[in-house]
Amino acid sequence: MQPTATIRRLKAAGAPPRLSAFAQWADRHFKWLLVGPAVLLILALSIYPLLFSLVVSFINYDFQVPGHAFVGLKNFERVVFDPVARWSLLLTASLSGISVAIEFVLGLLVALTMVRSFPGRGVIMSILIVPLFISPVIVGQAWTLLLQRPFGPTNYILTQLLGQEVTIGWMTERPWLYVSLIIADVWQWTPFMFVILLAGLTAIPPNLYEAAELDGVNAWQVFWAITLPHLGPMMLLALTFRLLDAIRMFDTIFIMTGGGPGTQTYTASYYLYTIGFTQFHLSQATAGSWLFLIFTALIVTLLVRRLLKVEPV
């Protein structure tokens, strides 16, 4: 029995597989069939809406007004000449820039202290990355609980530490509301920087450091001569991903300040959300989102192209 079975299998292996016409067609176009569903879905829910929104931004799309009159560039004009829109763009740039810079420095420092193994490293690692798994809404809620006046404990702790009464309105007074938003963002995303930079640091060959130590080079020189150049691509990667996420900042603002007081914490996303979904100027909001998209696309092409060049996948 045994030998016959083997012979049979070998025979079958040598013969070309017998397939129906459909199966043959499917096998020939196999690679396109695999990407098909995903591509169709992305086209349907990402590209089609984008094109649709381009149409909407040139007409007057209003639930109350019947018919959609073509208005040309008027919607774009409204956004460009809206001082609140300009303010929100400025705020988006500065808030995301400052947050990402702090996250980068802090993440790098923590990564440098964690790169060599020590007892308890695994546990500490698990705790430090927890913020990455928490909804930004909850992060906003948590910091609201800590900072809220008069019940939150932050002002009380500061009063005790400084020895004088501290009554900061963390979510109502300038500049503290920006500080609060930055703290919440830093809390959530420093672990992201830390994880990527740690991965980059562990990838540097240890014999470079051993050679440097033999040469008697000091720690600062080692950092400049070995760590920094080797970590460069990874730094660029971390900064790119974080920056592209940071400029959409919305959730924590929604929970912590609601854009206020007034329009003081309107980021670009928050501004467009308000125009579109609380005032229902849908066309103006789509026009604005196209302008925002163009800004983002510029940053994406600049950063991601460079990234792909540096880091061939």
Place this chain on the structure above:
Amino acid sequence: MAAVAPARRRKRRSLPIGRILLLGFFLVFVLWPLYWMFNTSIKPSDDYLTVPPVWFPAAPTLVHYKAALFAYRGLDGLINSLIISLSATVLSALLGTLMAYSLARYDTGGKHLSFWVLSQRFLPPIGIVLPVFLIYRQVGLYDTHVGLIIAYTVFTLPVSVWMMFAYFRGMPKSMEEAALVDGCTRWEAFWRVAMPLAAPGIVAAAVFAFIACWTEFFFALILTSRTAFTLPTVFRAFIGFQGAQYGEAAALAIVSLVPSIALGVLAQRHLVRGLTLGAVRG
């Protein structure tokens, strides 16, 4: 040598102290809001207004959990979140795996297709969500589970594809080539040989997709209202109120933390690969 040795010894001794301080500070920074949220969720409402604040409630209570889950419909949100996140995760992992395999093994569409998929990750959601909102209202997907499942599938696809792409690229081709020589169709080689080998990678990608869906707020805020709302959107109920509902908000937050932190810590080993989208060889 004699001059270097003492300097090195001094460096070794001073380094751990700076290390411990920095790590200690950062640990407290990470844990403090979580502790305070937990503390708020179990303390009786009377304890909110006291000065100094109550650091450890003398009489912990679960009333806020009860109110958050039932009076504020947190439980409905929880169930919706589970249905939507799990469905989107399965879809995203499935479609992502198919696409990634094609990209990794057959170089489908060259660099352009893979770059195009990745670039979807960088579209600002506000640019997409407004037209999707209008389209959904027209086709009857607004405020439905299916609508949000589709949106989340598309929104997690780029990362799934890229994680799986890295995984398939790192896997030797030889097993599938052997299967093809033995007379398997390409589909059989993929389904019977490559898929089982890639299972750990698929699970890791799925965990990331799940966490992304579970914590998402913006799409859910705009595309749902009374029936398909998810857990994060329940927090709208607590905005702008003073004092009284802190406990409920905190309790709800604690409830929704549990699955994502549990999954996140489990998938920790795959974290780096996921976050760097395959650019790092782990």
